[in-house]
Amino acid sequence: MYIIDRRLNPGGKSLANRQRFLRRAKAQIQRAVRQTAGDRDITDLERGGEVSIPADGVREPSFRRSGEGGVHDHILPGNKRFVEGDTIERPPGGGGGGSAGGDSGEGEDDFRFVLTRDEFLDLFLDDLELPDLAKRRVATVETQGMRRAGYTVTGSPVNLALLRSMRNALSRRIAMRRPKSEDLLRLQEEIDRLEALEGPSDRLAVLRAELEQLQLRTRRFPYIDPIDLRYRRFEPVSKPVAQAVMFCLMDVSGSMTEHMKDLAKRFYMLLYIFLTRRYKHVEIVFIRHTHEAKEVDEETFFNSPETGGTVVSSALREMQRIVEERYSPDAWNIYAAQASDGDNSPNDGATSAALLRDVILPVCQYYAYLEVGSDSDRMQTGFINHKTSLWQTYESLLEEGANLAMRKVNHRREIYPVFRELFRRRDAEAGARVP
Amino acid sequence: MSVTLDDNLLFHGADWDFGTIQRIHDAVETIGVGELGLDVYPNQIEVITAEQMLDAYASIGMPLFYKHWSFGKRFALHESSYRQGLMGLAYEIVINSNPCISYIMEENSATMQTLVIAHAAFGHNHFFKNNYLFKEWTDADGILDYLEFAKGYITRCEERYGHAAVERVLDAAHALMSHGVHRYPRKKRPDLRSEERRERERHLHQEQTFNDLWRTVPTKGAAAKPPLSEERRRALLELPQENILYFLEKSAPRLQPWQREILRIVRQIAQYFYPQRQTKVMNEGCATYCHYRIMTRLHETGQLSDGSFLEFLQSHTNVTRQPEFDDPHYGGINPYALGFGMMQDIERICAQPTAEDRDWFPDIAGSGDAMAVLRDVWANYRDESFISQFLSPHLIRQWRMFHLVDDPDQPELMIEAIHDERGYRRLRRSLSRHYDVGWSDPDIQVVDVDLAGDRRLILHHHVLNRTLLHKDDAQRVLQMVANLWGYAVVLKEVEPATGAIFQEHVAHPHETLF
Numbered sequence: 049m050y051i052i053d054r055r056l057n058p059g060g061k062s063l064a065n066r067q068r069f070l071r072r073a074k075a076q077i078q079r080a081v082r083q084t085a086g087d088r089d090i091t092d093l094e095r096g097g098e099v100s101i102p103a104d105g106v107r108e109p110s111f112r113r114s115g116e117g118g119v120h121d122h123i124l125p126g127n128k129r130f131v132e133g134d135t136i137e138r139p140p141g142g143g144g145g146g147s148a149g150g151d152s153g154e155g156e157d158d159f160r161f162v163l164t165r166d167e168f169l170d171l172f173l174d175d176l177e178l179p180d181l182a183k184r185r186v187a188t189v190e191t192q193g194m195r196r197a198g199y200t201v202t203g204s205p206v207n208l209a210l211l212r213s214m215r216n217a218l219s220r221r222i223a224m225r226r227p228k229s230e231d232l233l234r235l236q237e238e239i240d241r242l243e244a245l246e247g248p249s250d251r252l253a254v255l256r257a258e259l260e261q262l263q264l265r266t267r268r269f270p271y272i273d274p275i276d277l278r279y280r281r282f283e284p285v286s287k288p289v290a291q292a293v294m295f296c297l298m299d300v301s302g303s304m305t306e307h308m309k310d311l312a313k314r315f316y317m318l319l320y321i322f323l324t325r326r327y328k329h330v331e332i333v334f335i336r337h338t339h340e341a342k343e344v345d346e347e348t349f350f351n352s353p354e355t356g357g358t359v360v361s362s363a364l365r366e367m368q369r370i371v372e373e374r375y376s377p378d379a380w381n382i383y384a385a386q387a388s389d390g391d392n393s394p395n396d397g398a399t400s401a402a403l404l405r406d407v408i409l410p411v412c413q414y415y416a417y418l419e420v421g422s423d424s425d426r427m428q429t430g431f432i433n434h435k436t437s438l439w440q441t442y443e444s445l446l447e448e449g450a451n452l453a454m455r456k457v458n459h460r461r462e463i464y465p466v467f468r469e470l471f472r473r474r475d476a477e478a479g480a481r482v483p
Numbered sequence: 484m485s486v487t488l489d490d491n492l493l494f495h496g497a498d499w500d501f502g503t504i505q506r507i508h509d510a511v512e513t514i515g516v517g518e519l520g521l522d523v524y525p526n527q528i529e530v531i532t533a534e535q536m537l538d539a540y541a542s543i544g545m546p547l548f549y550k551h552w553s554f555g556k557r558f559a560l561h562e563s564s565y566r567q568g569l570m571g572l573a574y575e576i577v578i579n580s581n582p583c584i585s586y587i588m589e590e591n592s593a594t595m596q597t598l599v600i601a602h603a604a605f606g607h608n609h610f611f612k613n614n615y616l617f618k619e620w621t622d623a624d625g626i627l628d629y630l631e632f633a634k635g636y637i638t639r640c641e642e643r644y645g646h647a648a649v650e651r652v653l654d655a656a657h658a659l660m661s662h663g664v665h666r667y668p669r670k671k672r673p674d675l676r677s678e679e680r681r682e683r684e685r686h687l688h689q690e691q692t693f694n695d696l697w698r699t700v701p702t703k704g705a706a707a708k709p710p711l712s713e714e715r716r717r718a719l720l721e722l723p724q725e726n727i728l729y730f731l732e733k734s735a736p737r738l739q740p741w742q743r744e745i746l747r748i749v750r751q752i753a754q755y756f757y758p759q760r761q762t763k764v765m766n767e768g769c770a771t772y773c774h775y776r777i778m779t780r781l782h783e784t785g786q787l788s789d790g791s792f793l794e795f796l797q798s799h800t801n802v803t804r805q806p807e808f809d810d811p812h813y814g815g816i817n818p819y820a821l822g823f824g825m826m827q828d829i830e831r832i833c834a835q836p837t838a839e840d841r842d843w844f845p846d847i848a849g850s851g852d853a854m855a856v857l858r859d860v861w862a863n864y865r866d867e868s869f870i871s872q873f874l875s876p877h878l879i880r881q882w883r884m885f886h887l888v889d890d891p892d893q894p895e896l897m898i899e900a901i902h903d904e905r906g907y908r909r910l911r912r913s914l915s916r917h918y919d920v921g922w923s924d925p926d927i928q929v930v931d932v933d934l935a936g937d938r939r940l941i942l943h944h945h946v947l948n949r950t951l952l953h954k955d956d957a958q959r960v961l962q963m964v965a966n967l968w969g970y971a972v973v974l975k976e977v978e979p980a981t982g983a984i985f986q987e988h989v990a991h992p993h994e995t996l997f
Contacts, residue, residue, distance in 0.1 A: 049525065049526045049528065050582070054529045054531045059532075059538075061535070062541050062554065065552065066558060068550060068650070070555070106556055107956075109955070110660070111662060111927055111957060113950045113951070113952060113953065114950065114953040118949040118950030119948040120950075121886060121913060122886070123816070123886055124807075124887060125816065126807025127883040127902065128809075131898070131901055132898055132899070132900055132901050132903070133898065135897055137896075138894075138896055159560070162562065162563045162566065
């Protein structure tokens with residue numbers, strides 16, 4: 049008898065099967081995930097969890113008898129009062145005597161199972177892709193680096209490949225039959241011995257001639273020759289930038305209600321999750337502004353109240369300063385999302401537009417403007433096409449063809465669809481314009 | 484700590500280590516092989532975790548298996564119900580291989596490990612090694628190697644032809660798995676060597692009896708070859724054929740060789756599991772009876788403490804519980820309960836037969852050696868024949884069985900038979916038929932193929948008790964058959980007595996799929 053301890057074997061033997069299953073039911077699972085994501089709080093989004101999909105898509109059919117129709121008989125234990133020939137009223141719902149439909153196979157219900165957090169998020173974010181990312185990848189998502197690539201015959205002395213050079217020298221010396229130093233030494237000793245022993249002789253002359261011959265050959269074929277030298281070669285490669293910074297800009301003037309801030313927060317969170325999936329390293333910068341802007345921490349950003357007017361350009365300027373100081377566009381993917389109720393001081397519009405167009409947008413991968421409204425606004429926007437001053441400013445930029453996405457959101461449940469729409473994979477960029 | 488000196492308990496408390504497992508195995512072996520006369524494959528006991536048990540569940544309990552999404556689905560299903568606490572895990576899984584592999588869970592207490600070893604490593608093991616169905620249909624020595632081959636082959640196919648193409652073939656093969664087994668041993672095909680020998684002998688015979696004179700006898704001139712008769716044509720295709728997978732593997736005109744090999748792999752595995760479906764009651768009955776005898780004996784000889792024995796009895800009674808038909812927990816007849824009940828009943832008949840037993844079982848009643856009788860039963864019967872032979876009136880009365888018939892043409896349900904003198908034989912016959920897979924699986928056969936015409940494949944379902952196939956599923960499976968066959972397929976649901984056709988399903992292949 050053998051006892052084998054399998055407990056330490058690597059787990060996850062079913063992983064490949066599970067992946068095949070997820071791939072098989074991908075369309076249905078994705079629909080289910082979308083639905084689940086709509087139902088639950090965005091803060092829970094990172095948690096994974098149970099989804100249910102219609103059993104139909106993953107059914108395994110087989111030839112089997114249907115449950116209904118035909119004669120069925122049952123052998124049952126526990127008879128109490130029946131005798132042969134008794135008849136029993138058919139129980140409602142068909143079937144017989146408590147074992148109804150015993151052979152009807154698997155149910156037609158939904159198929160419920162648990163997705164891990166990673167699977168859930170992967171599916172959730174799967175069909176989202178940043179706009180123009182493909183176009184910009186060559187220009188900004190990548191940076192240059194050097195990589196070793198073989199050897200070359202020219203180069204600077206620091207790049208000398210010593211081992212390779214010496215190997216070449218050795219093989220050349222062998223090929224050219226360069227005399228070894230031991231041979232020379234031995235010959236010299238022999239000559240010295242003969243000289244000491246006796247006078248000149250034929251033998252001595254022969255040896256001397258031989259030694260001279262060999263010394264000549266040694267000089268002709270140097271120990272190491274320029275043609276032996278090899279240098280390490282490097283070639284430039286482009287490396288993807290694996291880090292991103294996310295700027296959260298928000299108007300915190302008195303007109304922003306708690307509700308509006310909550311909407312903005314949720315949008316930022318979603319954006320954050322999205323970025324953490326795409327990049328190894330993500331940093332967040334919070335900039336809040338009234339008539340002047342300040343970089344703050346998250347707690348202050350969302351919670352501490354502030355009063356004052358509204359000058360959007362102050363936030364843009366602050367962002368410009370921070371980018372110049374800390375986040376070089378060569379090394380960072382820059383994303384910005386601005387949330388505001390749409391107020392701006394009347395004489396700031398042109399300044400903001402110019403700043404955005406000339407400074408901010410060119411360094412950003414993506415700039416989203418989210419206009420948050422109160423719950424009651426919904427009715428209003430239906431029939432009066434009310435446009436806020438900031439909206440008008442940005443709309444004019446859009447018409448110039450700026451790479452900018454803007455949306456208006458009034459309720460929490462609209463955030464997810466808006467987010468999806470903003471980040472949807474698209475062929476034409478027309479989609480972003482319609483509010 | 485007070486340890487008595489004459490203490491020969493196998494273990495104290497619930498904890499165990501590998502030394503304990505070894506001691507338990509040896510003690511169980513002494514009783515199982517020595518006293519009960521069990522004949523087993525060498526044992527290999529593997530300790531696994533709950534997660535690994537779930538893994539094993541997903542691949543039908545086999546330690547290695549090829550990859551397919553349906554196993555992932557099963558895993559997801561089990562995992563979510565296990566996590567929610569809806570489902571407990573089995574204490575063990577045992578594999579019909581040589582050496583016989585038993586998986587035991589690390590969470591089990593020492594008592595449970597004893598029970599599991601007695602149950603799986605000796606009960607099931609003996610049954611696998613000795614039952615005629617397993618001997619006929621399974622190759623315990625080769626199964627693990629075969630699975631290894633199958634896994635590798637399918638992986639290579641996936642690399643070569645893509646996941647999607649392999650998955651389509653596997654899906655179709657899985658759908659036909661229940662109709663991919665040979666139900667009767669087939670004639671052995673002669674191998675090349677004996678074929679050559681026969682050919683040589685014939686040739687020799689012709690040479691010896693050669694007479695040139697026959698060449699000069701005038702003949703009528705080569706008559707046009709008569710067309711193959713219907714019968715002959717069908718015989719060449721081995722029709723009618725109930726093993727649909729086998730037929731497709733051998734005869735489908737448009738399959739690639741690798742596709743045929745995949746059908747063959749699925750078919751072989753279905754065949755390997757075929758005996759298990761037919762011996763559920765006997766297999767579990769055998770294992771349960773063995774563990775009960777062994778555990779009782781261990782307790783009698785003082786190797787098992789009273790506390791452990793009570794723990795064992797508690798889980799034993801849970802396993803062999805049979806709720807009555809009007810109990811909300813009733814879910815059909817429990818194979819453990821029926822099997823164990825019948826084995827104990829046979830033991831009773833051998834030891835203390837009543838007059839009734841002597842009438843019903845003259846061969847075994849009062850024979851005294853219950854184990855010999857049981858070993859013979861375990862070797863030579865399957866559920867259907869076992870029940871129709873050995874279900875005794877005593878047990879029928881004890882279970883208070885009755886037979887209920889649900890005929891849709893009648894306004895009410897009918898009690899056909901109960902546990903009385905008139906009912907015993909009829910009850911026994913009906914119950915045994917429930918365990919006949921030939922009766923419970925729909926009988927579907929490939930009857931003909933129109934090779935001269937449009938190559939349409941014709942399948943018949945011989946309808947039993949006017950129960951038709953599940954329509955949706957039948958259509959789906961038929962579609963897969965059509966894809967494999969490459970031409971149209973028609974399935975007719977036929978009443979075998981009258982030849983009347985209830986329903987006809989037709990499927991045309993998706994040209995692009997294969």
